Amino acid sequence: MSKKTYVQAINEAVRQEMRRDPKVIVIGEDVAGGQGATGEAGGVGSVFGQMQGLYREFGPDRVIDTPISESAIVGAAAGAALTGLRPVAEMMFVDFVGVCFDQIYNQAAKFRYMFGGKARTPMVLRATIGAGFRAAAQHSQTLHPLFTMVPGLKVVMPSSPYDAKGLLIQAIRDDDPVIFLESKFLFGMEGEVPDEPYRIPFGEANIVREGKHMTFVAFGAMVPRAVAAAEALAKEGVQVEVIDPRTTSPLDEDTILESVAKTGRLVVIDESPPRCSLAADIAGLVADKGFHSLKAPIRQVTCPHTPVPFSPTLEDEYLPTPARIEAAARSILVHA
Amino acid sequence: MSKKTYVQAINEAVRQEMRRDPKVIVIGEDVAGGQGATGEAGGVGSVFGQMQGLYREFGPDRVIDTPISESAIVGAAAGAALTGLRPVAEMMFVDFVGVCFDQIYNQAAKFRYMFGGKARTPMVLRATIGAGFRAAAQHSQTLHPLFTMVPGLKVVMPSSPYDAKGLLIQAIRDDDPVIFLESKFLFGMEGEVPDEPYRIPFGEANIVREGKHMTFVAFGAMVPRAVAAAEALAKEGVQVEVIDPRTTSPLDEDTILESVAKTGRLVVIDESPPRCSLAADIAGLVADKGFHSLKAPIRQVTCPHTPVPFSPTLEDEYLPTPARIEAAARSILVHA
């Protein structure tokens, strides 16, 4: 056990799985870096360093740089997965999904069903998500609803270094296509991460904080914000339970419903615009199966229905802030 | 006024707008048909006939056949719209969005915001939607949540020939990018359609049927099914209000909330898998802003979390059936 960052945890997960299983390969843009250039190759290791050093350890056959051709990257990963490899493909920013979505949602995700259960597509597609970096509208999206809605995909949103490693190892060993969303916001976050490999099963929520007056559900980078808001409320005696489902698909409905059964109040925090969001998804779930426990309206704290703005003053108000989460919580406390 | 089918209504809307405004052009695969071939050109008019006859009336400059290159089609439409034309682009099946989504969601939808309000992208992207034709997993999707979630897009789902014409004319005259989803299921549906051009504003729901005991919200091809279920319930004295919001974005929240304020019960019917669906979106809306009117859980009747199956026996159970809608309604009647 030792302190590691979120990026280090991701790196360690892939490295250990590559050591364990020769069928695991890495493919994407600049996952090595420097190919064909005059200087050294392999020194980039992904633009945020998640794959750093893997090229040197595993060489060009297993850490494969590609042209800027996301459809071919995802397709190559899916085709390799169908025929026996376990590719870990990288999409530098999730925003690029628009140029390769077909290979994800019509191909990889649907093979098993379309082929009557006869195919396996054990691939992981890693992608970075999230606003907050002044990277503007085409490099700041999260887009987890886009994947969550697709039958055949599993979708992971780790909120800590510990979860990142355990969920990524599970993703690589998983026999279904997994979308693994890495929150840029958390890349530098440190936490205790065991040195040995371990898995965190999909569909099992983490109860980050216990409480009895209200439930917060949050994913990925929204978890620390939800906790911050919960801590602020705790000072006034409001005990909030914070649930991090870790995977949006499968979703641990039971843990959410049990919590609401206890608290009667729910705020869902979601790092995306409001329409057809994961916030709505969970609100809808509870408005159906948890209706009789509800003591107050279900609030959703989301981004506004706008693209991500560039300017710092605008972007700082774009994502759900602890203050907005707190305000939403307060607005349903009065319904006691 | 005369009886027309849904397809004829679509055709008439485009034709009349093309006559009115020389800036309106049509672009897509086989919107004319027969280009370069040995026989006659222009005889296809879209594979379901929606654009039939337009080539003969307006010629190749205004009814433009393209290669099978959806990114270039949508991009060309967006670029032409930015520079002064009003393109009506066609995606033969909405399922093909995966190969051109970037041009829709990162480009056309975001220009106005990214450019600080200085751009207009008055384009319409028409696409056919829906299961029920034994066309299997890659030609049967609806995917309206995919568009609804995107800030910058407007999304239209007409449920009748009358609405199809009025909404399409509005879409063509609208200054924002509009996704116009044509339900294959309704193509042959007949209804009264005025001969002269008329517009139906976006964001104004149609109350298809009044009622006081329960509210159904449904879109497009689900509207007739919701009505069928409502009629069955009416025989037992349960009066269901059926609301067709017509556009998913903007959404007429007020009409939905007013109805639930009256009925206290809500079933949302949605032609998509359940996760991050439009059903969840509306359930989430009402669980927040309409909470205090609710007398019972909000039910969602959706497709299962699976791709669309080919086999008739499976596909017939895939879409929400009137029977399933009725069952959902009954399950919340007992909470009276």
Place this chain on the structure above:
Amino acid sequence: MQLSRDDLKRAYERMFTIRAFEERVEKEFSQGNIPGFAHVYLGQEASGVGVCFDLGDEDYIGSTHRGHGHCIAKGVDVKGMMLEIMGKAGGLCGGKGGSMHIADLSKGMLGANAIVGGAPPLAVGAALTQKYNKTGKVAVAFTGDGASNQGTVFEALNMAVVLKVPAIFAFENNSYGEHTHVSYACGAPSIADRVRAFGMPCEVVDGMDFFAVLEGMRKALEHARAGHGPYGLEIQCKRFLGHFVGDPQAYRTPAELAEARAADALPRFRDRVLEAGLLDAADFEAIEAQVLELVEAAVQEALVAPFPDPARDLTRDVYVRYA
């Protein structure tokens, strides 16, 4: 090129199976026994059979919406196909895929693909597996002339060269993408030149001549198996029918349609083999009789076979395990 008598028989048997199967599909479709769409491969038999002739079960192919012929050429079971096309539980995909999604991984068939340009990137991946595992096997992507304009296809071409994988790109140019002629849809006069410009050899072959296709494919296989990377084939062939069964085809003149039929690869193959004295008429008759029987049996079995049971099958097999 010298082929053994057995090989010649196998070639004709495969081509005639496609012919008989597709003519039957057309008939059963028109009679309402086949749900959905049917895109038949009539006219292109020599292409699929020529390309797949030297492939084994561990070589892969990625197919298109017009995939029946590719399946049969790759040795996929005809009964399983007919069951699938009729949506029956016993079909190759349990009735879930249908005509446009037939797959049989045990035969190296990665699936028909209803998305134009869907398969080439997948074939690059299948070829990558072969290179990585040093199997000496290849992956073939079938692509139409219409599909040759889809961005995913170009990306796959470039990627295959960059990764130097044993991928073979078989462009079946039947002059039409749906109802549009290739001379309109492809801005450049030659598909092969476009493929070459991506950095791989590409041969143009007469797709109505089985031997020409086989010869081209053998060069491609030699190249790919020797580790020289991908190879392209532009296979010029004819679509006898419309885009789908039922397409009235006003955009094609009767003369053009007659010309297509006149180029039929099957009589051409038969005449040539008969002339060379390698097989005799009785051999052909025997093959045809046997194939017709097989197809008849497949249809009869499929017609009465049960449909899937929604309660059991609708939500099954979305995931290997959903948790």
Place this chain on the structure above:
Amino acid sequence: MQLSRDDLKRAYERMFTIRAFEERVEKEFSQGNIPGFAHVYLGQEASGVGVCFDLGDEDYIGSTHRGHGHCIAKGVDVKGMMLEIMGKAGGLCGGKGGSMHIADLSKGMLGANAIVGGAPPLAVGAALTQKYNKTGKVAVAFTGDGASNQGTVFEALNMAVVLKVPAIFAFENNSYGEHTHVSYACGAPSIADRVRAFGMPCEVVDGMDFFAVLEGMRKALEHARAGHGPYGLEIQCKRFLGHFVGDPQAYRTPAELAEARAADALPRFRDRVLEAGLLDAADFEAIEAQVLELVEAAVQEALVAPFPDPARDLTRDVYVRYA
């Protein structure tokens, strides 16, 4: 090629404005005054200026993530750009777009584009408008060597030929896409050959020589304006810095970097013009002094300018009208 003294001054002024602007962006970025990423155009000045030199405000360009140079070459206001890059309310996009989304439709600038391969399809559309309205104007798509492998770009090339629109595809080959060399990422040795294979002429020009770029572009313009359809240019140029400001570039040797600097288009232009006696040193000094002043003023104004107000601006301008 003969250019007037005024034209020569204008050319140098544009190139030097890019140089001074980008060097200043680099500095302000390093000092924390510019949020986000900055991809500067240093080294490629002759390319952008050469391509845009003969374009008017009603000709369009579509740009890339490395778009500052294209904007300046197209005549976009430098103050508005600096304000935008610093995220200020007075910026060209009200601070909503930033470096990667600067657009100015009044100058025919359709926007920088942070999606690699995003602009070429849009340029086809802008060119379609010109053809449809018979304006005699053109649309240019700037694309990098890395971007030249994106499927959308190939689709745009083909579509432009099919629709025979006045689109000009300017491929700026600076040998790198992020941290990968073109010799690895492009399977084929020549981008220009690939472009030609789509059915349009394509010229290779030395992007470190303003006159060569201009000459190539004039042929392109003549071709496109005469209604002969699209035209390609492969402009071979050098990226002086890393992919983004701050990229340590261990993948490039110091020798390569020095070689790039040695090819600098600005002294080359100056020396040639001086040698020919068309302008004198004082002319260049005057231009440089004036440009530096302009850039300094832009920075000073931008540094103190107000940021947008979230209450007013965050949710504004998503739609023309949302109803």
